[in-house]
Amino acid sequence: MKTSELAASLTAKFGGRILGVDEFPGLLGRVRFDPAIATELFRTFRDDLGFVHLSMVGATDWVDHREVFYALWSDTDRVYVMLSTNLPPDAPTVASAVPIWPSANAHEREAWDLVGVRFEGHPDLRRIFMPEGYAYHPLLRSFKIHEPEDLEVKVRSD
Amino acid sequence: MGPQHPMTHGLWNLRVRIEGEVIKDVEPEMGFLHRGIEKISEDRHYNEIITLMDRTCYVAGLNWEHLFIVAAEQALHIEPPERAEYIRVLSAELQRIASHLMWYAAFCQDLGLTTPFLYGMRDRDLILDLFQSYTGARLTYEYMRVGGVRNDLPLGFTDRCRKVVDWLMDRFVEYDRLCLSSTIFNERCNGLGVLLAPEAVAYGVTGPMLRSAGSHRDIRKDRPYSVYNKLQFEVATANTADVTGRYLVRMEEMRQAVKISRQCLDWLDDNPGPVMASQLPRWLGAPYAPVGNEAYLLKRNYPTGLGFSMMEEPHGEAGAYIVNDGGEHPYRVKFRSPVLINIWAAKRYLPGYRVADIPPIMGSVDVCVGECDR
Numbered sequence: 251m252k253t254s255e256l257a258a259s260l261t262a263k264f265g266g267r268i269l270g271v272d273e274f275p276g277l278l279g280r281v282r283f284d285p286a287i288a289t290e291l292f293r294t295f296r297d298d299l300g301f302v303h304l305s306m307v308g309a310t311d312w313v314d315h316r317e318v319f320y321a322l323w324s325d326t327d328r329v330y331v332m333l334s335t336n337l338p339p340d341a342p343t344v345a346s347a348v349p350i351w352p353s354a355n356a357h358e359r360e361a362w363d364l365v366g367v368r369f370e371g372h373p374d375l376r377r378i379f380m381p382e383g384y385a386y387h388p389l390l391r392s393f394k395i396h397e398p399e400d401l402e403v404k405v406r407s408d
Numbered sequence: 409m410g411p412q413h414p415m416t417h418g419l420w421n422l423r424v425r426i427e428g429e430v431i432k433d434v435e436p437e438m439g440f441l442h443r444g445i446e447k448i449s450e451d452r453h454y455n456e457i458i459t460l461m462d463r464t465c466y467v468a469g470l471n472w473e474h475l476f477i478v479a480a481e482q483a484l485h486i487e488p489p490e491r492a493e494y495i496r497v498l499s500a501e502l503q504r505i506a507s508h509l510m511w512y513a514a515f516c517q518d519l520g521l522t523t524p525f526l527y528g529m530r531d532r533d534l535i536l537d538l539f540q541s542y543t544g545a546r547l548t549y550e551y552m553r554v555g556g557v558r559n560d561l562p563l564g565f566t567d568r569c570r571k572v573v574d575w576l577m578d579r580f581v582e583y584d585r586l587c588l589s590s591t592i593f594n595e596r597c598n599g600l601g602v603l604l605a606p607e608a609v610a611y612g613v614t615g616p617m618l619r620s621a622g623s624h625r626d627i628r629k630d631r632p633y634s635v636y637n638k639l640q641f642e643v644a645t646a647n648t649a650d651v652t653g654r655y656l657v658r659m660e661e662m663r664q665a666v667k668i669s670r671q672c673l674d675w676l677d678d679n680p681g682p683v684m685a686s687q688l689p690r691w692l693g694a695p696y697a698p699v700g701n702e703a704y705l706l707k708r709n710y711p712t713g714l715g716f717s718m719m720e721e722p723h724g725e726a727g728a729y730i731v732n733d734g735g736e737h738p739y740r741v742k743f744r745s746p747v748l749i750n751i752w753a754a755k756r757y758l759p760g761y762r763v764a765d766i767p768p769i770m771g772s773v774d775v776c777v778g779e780c781d782r
Contacts, residue, residue, distance in 0.1 A: 353610065389740075393447075
């Protein structure tokens with residue numbers, strides 16, 4: 251499959267909700283999509299296009315918006331594809347990929363912990379690296395790296 | 409169990425819910441070794457991040473340097489010379505053997521077999537000696553650079569390296585005899601920690617754990633990077649999907665790594681040449697801009713781009729994604745850690761076994777918390 255074929259098949263199904271399919275050297279492409287169709291798009295990629303393996307989920311803080319990106323791998327086509335969606339910084343929420351790929355669980359917890367993106371429908375959205383009760387999301391650009399901070403650690407009671 | 413339990417091999421915690429001796433549910437807890445490598449990377453020059461890569465996985469430093477460098481070169485639009493690529497692949501494969509030997513030693517120690525532990529550590533030292541002879545370090549190499557590698561191999565290196573890998577090939581036979589004929593090993597490994605291929609794929613498990621379930625997915629073969637498409641090797645697989653299967657896959661991977669190393673050594677003998685790209689932008693080599701000399705800064709021409717690399721690291725599928733928005737530092741660096749996902753999938757492969765089975769099962773995952781927590 252080529253990038254243009256992927257673009258054609260996705261646009262036929264989702265229309266204007268696919269904001270663009272960019273060339274990405276070494277990958278099938280970079281699909282920019284509207285967060286409203288996240289779950290449908292994930293299901294299309296897994297069931298129809300054969301991307302059975304969710305390789306990574308991460309987020310970037312662009313200050314005026316937050317970008318969430320996904321890398322998928324297909325065992326049949328032996329190719330990676332990248333998905334990317336932009337979220338508003340005041341309500342960075344997107345549907346969770348856990349119902350489609352169980353492995354998204356740890357990835358999404360990491361993206362929530364470090365970049366502060368919320369994943370709707372995640373079964374257990376807690377911090378993964380920073381302690382529970384920590385006030386910041388360290389990978390945000392507003393995080394001051396050189397300032398000492400008051401660490402308040404809550405200990406889980408169970 | 410943890411964070412300071414001999415089973416964990418690093419700092420992480422496993423909450424285990426049990427009923428008598430039987431495991432009902434587990435929950436891995438991470439973050440004890442989080443150093444914010446992705447955050448620090450945003451504040452560093454590309455060549456300075458290589459220092460962090462050695463600390464990301466401290467038993468497979470060169471694999472992580474390789475991973476980052478390939479993504480960085482894509483983001484900066486730089487082509488390394490072919491000789492540098494061969495040296496990188498040779499380094500990565502030797503590092504794979506060293507990492508698997510470390511795993512072999514620690515895993516057998518967990519089972520109570522002390523002889524393999526001593527053998528594994530002894531033989532890994534030979535590879536560290538090789539690394540020392542051309543990188544100057546035994547653990548934190550800082551050897552690869554954007555555009556190539558720091559220096560060429562020293563005189564007589566290829567012959568020394570051949571001697572070491574020949575010697576190792578004999579030792580692999582001995583390792584197998586030691587373990588597979590041991591009653592302790594068989595009783596504690598056969599049929600434990602079974603994770604079948606469909607579940608492994610769904611849970612994102614990669615590397616030797618996935619290939620022990622019969623899958624043939626190996627990024628070196630499926631999506632060749634560097635010069636892997638010019639090298640002959642087989643993908644090591646097993647079909648038992650248990651702890652013994654993971655042992656067999658890693659042993660075979662070491663033999664295949666020797667095979668790849670020999671081909672690289674032959675090529676390097678025949679093809680002398682440069683190991684750094686010419687025409688590198690000057691700011692890549694000069695780590696700090698002269699203070700107060702803004703005119704010097706303004707003259708610079710920064711490219712923009714995205715870099716993406718995925719590699720078959722000793723533990724599984726490792727990835728790097730670099731966003732370069734024009735500047736001396738990357739805007740965002742994201743790493744995919746195979747160990748984090750392989751540990752997290754313990755929710756799937758631990759329940760049903762007994763508490764005493766946890767050390768061999770988690771040992772077979774080959775945990776490296778440095779890359780897991782980053």
